[in-house]
Amino acid sequence: MLGFEVSLNWLTGKRPLLGELFGVLEVAERAVEELDGIISWLTYYSYLKVGGGDFGSLINEAVGLVKSELESFLASRVSKRYRVVLNLLAGGVTE
Numbered sequence: 272m273l274g275f276e277v278s279l280n281w282l283t284g285k286r287p288l289l290g291e292l293f294g295v296l297e298v299a300e301r302a303v304e305e306l307d308g309i310i311s312w313l314t315y316y317s318y319l320k321v322g323g324g325d326f327g328s329l330i331n332e333a334v335g336l337v338k339s340e341l342e343s344f345l346a347s348r349v350s351k352r353y354r355v356v357l358n359l360l361a362g363g364v365t366e
Contacts, residue, residue, distance in 0.1 A: 278303040
Protein backbone atom coordinates (compact mmCIF):
# COMPACT_ATOMS: atom_id res chain seq x y z
CA MET A 272 0.00 0.00 0.00
CA LEU A 273 1.33 3.40 -1.00
CA GLY A 274 1.13 6.54 1.12
CA PHE A 275 -1.16 9.39 0.12
CA GLU A 276 1.45 11.62 -1.52
CA VAL A 277 3.13 8.75 -3.37
CA SER A 278 -0.26 7.51 -4.60
CA LEU A 279 -1.31 10.96 -5.76
CA ASN A 280 2.00 11.48 -7.55
CA TRP A 281 1.68 8.05 -9.12
CA LEU A 282 -1.78 8.89 -10.49
CA THR A 283 -1.03 12.36 -11.79
CA GLY A 284 2.58 13.45 -11.51
CA LYS A 285 4.73 11.22 -13.64
CA ARG A 286 2.35 10.73 -16.54
CA PRO A 287 1.17 14.00 -18.05
CA LEU A 288 -1.63 12.35 -20.03
CA LEU A 289 -3.22 10.97 -16.88
CA GLY A 290 -2.75 14.28 -15.12
CA GLU A 291 -4.81 15.87 -17.88
CA LEU A 292 -7.43 13.11 -17.70
CA PHE A 293 -7.97 13.58 -14.01
CA GLY A 294 -8.19 17.31 -14.56
CA VAL A 295 -9.22 18.58 -11.18
CA LEU A 296 -6.78 17.54 -8.48
CA GLU A 297 -9.66 16.83 -6.09
CA VAL A 298 -10.78 13.94 -8.32
CA ALA A 299 -7.40 12.23 -8.01
CA GLU A 300 -7.23 13.00 -4.29
CA ARG A 301 -10.63 11.39 -3.72
CA ALA A 302 -9.52 8.30 -5.63
CA VAL A 303 -6.36 8.01 -3.54
CA GLU A 304 -8.31 8.41 -0.30
CA GLU A 305 -11.07 5.97 -1.26
CA LEU A 306 -8.72 3.35 -2.70
CA ASP A 307 -6.36 3.65 0.27
CA GLY A 308 -3.19 3.66 -1.82
CA ILE A 309 -3.74 0.13 -3.14
CA ILE A 310 -1.70 0.16 -6.33
CA SER A 311 -3.82 -2.38 -8.21
CA TRP A 312 -7.01 -0.31 -7.74
CA LEU A 313 -5.18 2.92 -8.59
CA THR A 314 -3.91 1.27 -11.76
CA TYR A 315 -7.35 0.02 -12.68
CA TYR A 316 -8.84 3.44 -12.04
CA SER A 317 -6.25 4.97 -14.38
CA TYR A 318 -7.20 2.39 -16.99
CA LEU A 319 -10.89 3.24 -16.63
CA LYS A 320 -10.18 6.99 -16.87
CA VAL A 321 -8.31 6.51 -20.15
CA GLY A 322 -11.35 4.64 -21.48
CA GLY A 323 -13.73 7.38 -20.32
CA GLY A 324 -14.88 5.62 -17.14
CA ASP A 325 -15.51 7.27 -13.82
CA PHE A 326 -14.99 6.55 -10.15
CA GLY A 327 -18.53 5.25 -9.71
CA SER A 328 -17.99 2.52 -12.29
CA LEU A 329 -14.81 1.47 -10.48
CA ILE A 330 -16.65 1.22 -7.17
CA ASN A 331 -19.46 -0.82 -8.76
CA GLU A 332 -16.96 -3.25 -10.28
CA ALA A 333 -14.97 -3.45 -7.04
CA VAL A 334 -18.07 -4.23 -4.97
CA GLY A 335 -19.10 -6.93 -7.44
CA LEU A 336 -15.63 -8.47 -7.43
CA VAL A 337 -15.32 -8.49 -3.65
CA LYS A 338 -18.82 -9.93 -3.28
CA SER A 339 -18.02 -12.70 -5.76
CA GLU A 340 -14.73 -13.54 -4.04
CA LEU A 341 -16.40 -13.57 -0.63
CA GLU A 342 -19.18 -15.85 -1.87
CA SER A 343 -16.57 -18.23 -3.34
CA PHE A 344 -14.69 -18.21 -0.05
CA LEU A 345 -17.84 -18.89 1.97
CA ALA A 346 -18.98 -21.65 -0.39
CA SER A 347 -15.81 -23.61 0.33
CA ARG A 348 -16.26 -23.42 4.12
CA VAL A 349 -18.16 -26.09 5.98
CA SER A 350 -19.05 -23.94 8.97
CA LYS A 351 -22.00 -21.54 8.70
CA ARG A 352 -20.39 -19.49 11.46
CA TYR A 353 -18.33 -17.55 8.91
CA ARG A 354 -21.49 -15.85 7.63
CA VAL A 355 -22.72 -15.14 11.16
CA VAL A 356 -19.40 -13.59 12.17
CA LEU A 357 -19.20 -11.50 8.99
CA ASN A 358 -22.74 -10.21 9.53
CA LEU A 359 -21.89 -9.27 13.12
CA LEU A 360 -18.73 -7.47 12.00
CA ALA A 361 -20.66 -5.65 9.26
CA GLY A 362 -23.14 -4.53 11.89
CA GLY A 363 -20.39 -2.99 13.97
CA VAL A 364 -20.04 -5.62 16.71
CA THR A 365 -16.48 -5.56 18.01
CA GLU A 366 -16.66 -7.75 21.11
